[in-house]
Amino acid sequence: MFQSVRVVKLLPVALLFLLCACSSGPLLLPETKRLPERVELADVPFFQLSDAQGGPSALASMLNHHGVISSPGLLDERLQQLAAKQDVQSGLATVARSYDLLVYPLQGSLDALMQQVAAGHPVLLMQDRLFGGPGAQFAVLVGYDQRERTLVLRSGNTRRWYTSFASFDEAWGEAGRWAVLILPANQLPAQPVKQTWLAATRALQTQGRADAAQRALRTARQTWPDAGL
Template sequence: MNLSFNIDTRLLPGVLLLSFLLLSGCATAPQTKALYERSSMPVKPTVELTDVPFFPQEKYQCGPAALATVLNYQKIKVSPDTLTPSIYVPERQGSFQLEVMAAARQYGQVAYVINPSMDALLKEVEAGNPVLVLQNLGLESYPVWHFSVVVGYDLASSTMILRSGTTRRWQTSLSNFEQTWLRSNYWGLVITDPSHLPTTAEYPAWLKAAYDLESVQQFRAAEKAYLTATRTWPEQKNAWLALTNLYYQQGQTAKALEVFSSIMSEFSKSAEMWNNYAYVLQAEGCHKAAFKAAQCGLKLSPNDLNLQATVAEMRSNSTLLSSQRHCPILKCKPK
């Protein structure tokens, strides 16, 4: 669900009371129940990130307040008022999740959506990452959407601790929290520097979050995020392709060539790698090597129309003198 609305927190006590009365006997918190049925807990019993800042929300503006909270925790000095124009939708009296994520990217931060689970949420908090969450504090038929930030938990007392509304240290039971969080399909967001991987991060989701930075022209941040991916998952071809494509598009072909030279022994069976390597070599003035790289790719995938076109293009330039003294001598199967 991408749409979120916010209600003045002065209404929350009554709304919560109404919700609990109407839902008593049918409300469930399946993940909390499963958590306490385990023989051992997946996280430390108690964690609280006391240094997470707090911005009391103004009317209808829990989105800007929650985002300011996590951005300032990342040492980015910004106020809710500064964020409001980019994420607050007056006619909806609230904010959209997508706008919250987009605003975070404008500050060069990765907006990483965690797995929809209590485990992932608790593990991120344990690792020192506050989690921005979307809750429905009302009913499914009468939603009261609300952004808050989870900053701690106490498993012994089954308590969740949040920066929420006008309360710096809002405490609620894990089961009550889950009931409100479940109604947003367990949507949770970690805002982090591109060089810092969330503890529950998974490769496909991280790579997409990195590309989202590139798509809004946050090129330096995207580079850092791609480098984080290549360090964490060096066996993943697409992480390297994303990094070298970024360098190529930015005219940093020397950097791209350096990367390809260091990884092709590991990816010599990838036609796509050879294709892209050919274009980087050509850009660096290594025309004969570019033709050879394209041929290596075509041998692996002879019916690939894109590679056929690449070979034809590189062949037409292969008679040109190389402009670089140290162009590589390529073999299709590096030792």
């Protein structure tokens, strides 16, 4: 009887702890906590939505950030041509590679995203519109604040859209945790993974971007001398 009373008293406390943990969002790794407390890549361009999902607008932000002058309208035309053969994510990657840029997929954790933003790399991603209608939408992550546990995105028609770690993680998870970097072939990401970089290099080569693929391979060999395709 004493044990039963004890369980009844402790159960609400345990539930409260779990609820608080869920509401605060994912726990960050120690190395992520050592990153700068607040980062915002203010120079990343912003474009208004050109379609419901925002793929052309988000890609235009990434391309212009790397000096490729383009617009959502022009990119939308190219993506429409690919729509019969590829899903939207694959189409965005194909178009990015056509400008000799490398598409580097990221692991599905908030830590992975924040590490890249801290290194100066905006992240192209897809998130579910939990509170803004059905379906998923592309966005560009450009900042975070560890103390406030918030993120800053170029999202929809909002240049600086703020969301909590918890809300973002839920929306990103619902959309499949897809996130990529779009990088010049001579620029490694933060904490690069050899096999991921080489796979992205092979994708450039397969698409016929031989010069860019060779630049990416030379870049890899500066860190991994034995790297090969």
